[in-house]
Amino acid sequence: MSKVLFVEPEKCTGCRTCELICSFNHSEEFNPLNSRVSVISFEKTGFSFPAVCQQCSAAACMQVCPVGAITRDETTGAMLVNHSTCLRCKMCTIACPFGATFYDFTHDVILKCDLCNGDPACVKLCPSGAISYRESNTANLSRRKVVASRMKQVYEEGLQ
Numbered sequence: 586m587s588k589v590l591f592v593e594p595e596k597c598t599g600c601r602t603c604e605l606i607c608s609f610n611h612s613e614e615f616n617p618l619n620s621r622v623s624v625i626s627f628e629k630t631g632f633s634f635p636a637v638c639q640q641c642s643a644a645a646c647m648q649v650c651p652v653g654a655i656t657r658d659e660t661t662g663a664m665l666v667n668h669s670t671c672l673r674c675k676m677c678t679i680a681c682p683f684g685a686t687f688y689d690f691t692h693d694v695i696l697k698c699d700l701c702n703g704d705p706a707c708v709k710l711c712p713s714g715a716i717s718y719r720e721s722n723t724a725n726l727s728r729r730k731v732v733a734s735r736m737k738q739v740y741e742e743g744l745q
Contacts, residue, residue: 587662589721590637590698590705596715599626599633603707603716610706611696619689621698622707635707635716638685638698640664646677646686646697655697663700671695 601617601624608619617623626633640662647655647664654671655664666677673693678686687696698705700718708718 587640587721588700588703588718589640589662590700590708591717591719592635592637593715593717594632594634596713597624597633597635598713598715599624599631600712602710602712603635606706606710607698610701612692618691619696621685621687621696623684623687625684636683636685637707637716638664638681639683640698640700645680645682649676649680651676654695658699661700661703664697665699666695666697668694 603622604617604620604624605615607622608614608616611621612619621638623636624633625636644655644664651674652670652672654667655677656667657663658665673688673695675688677695678688685698689696705718708716
C-alpha cells in the first residue's frame with residue numbers, strides 16, 4: 586500500500602514552516618522559492634492551504650513529459666524528475682491540476698515533492714498537524730468523511 590501526503594486545510598495556520606523546511610531539506614537554504622510545497626493563502630478569509638504533489642496514479646505531469654523525465658519511485662511512490670533528461674519545457678507545471686509542480690528559475694530545474702525518500706520533513710515539522718503522511722486508503726476515507734460532514738452542514742443550514 587502506498588502512502589501519500591494528506592492535507593487538512595482547516596488545521597493550516599499559514600505559518601509556511603512546510604515551505605521553509607522543504608527548501609532547507611532540498612537546497613540547504615530557507616527559501617520558499619526552492620520549496621516543493623507552496624502555501625496558498627486567502628488573506629480576506631484567513632484560509633491557507635499547502636499545495637503538495639498528490640503523487641497521482643495517472644499523473645498528468647508524467648504523461649505530458651515529452652522525454653519521459655518524470656518517473657515513479659517504486660519504493661515511495663513519489664514522482665521523480667530526472668534533471669539530466671528533463672528539457673525544462675515546463676509542460677508538467679502546466680499539466681498539474683493541483684499546481685504542485687514548480688520551475689526553479691535560479692537553478693533551472695523542475696521541483697516536485699519526492700516525499701523526502703519516504704520520511705517527509707514537512708510532516709514532522711508542521712506545528713499544527715495540517716500535513717500528515719498516511720496510507721492512501723486511510724487518507725481517502727478520512728477525506729470522504731470530512732466532505733460528507735460539510736455537505737450535511739450545508740444541507741442543514743439550507744433547511745433553516
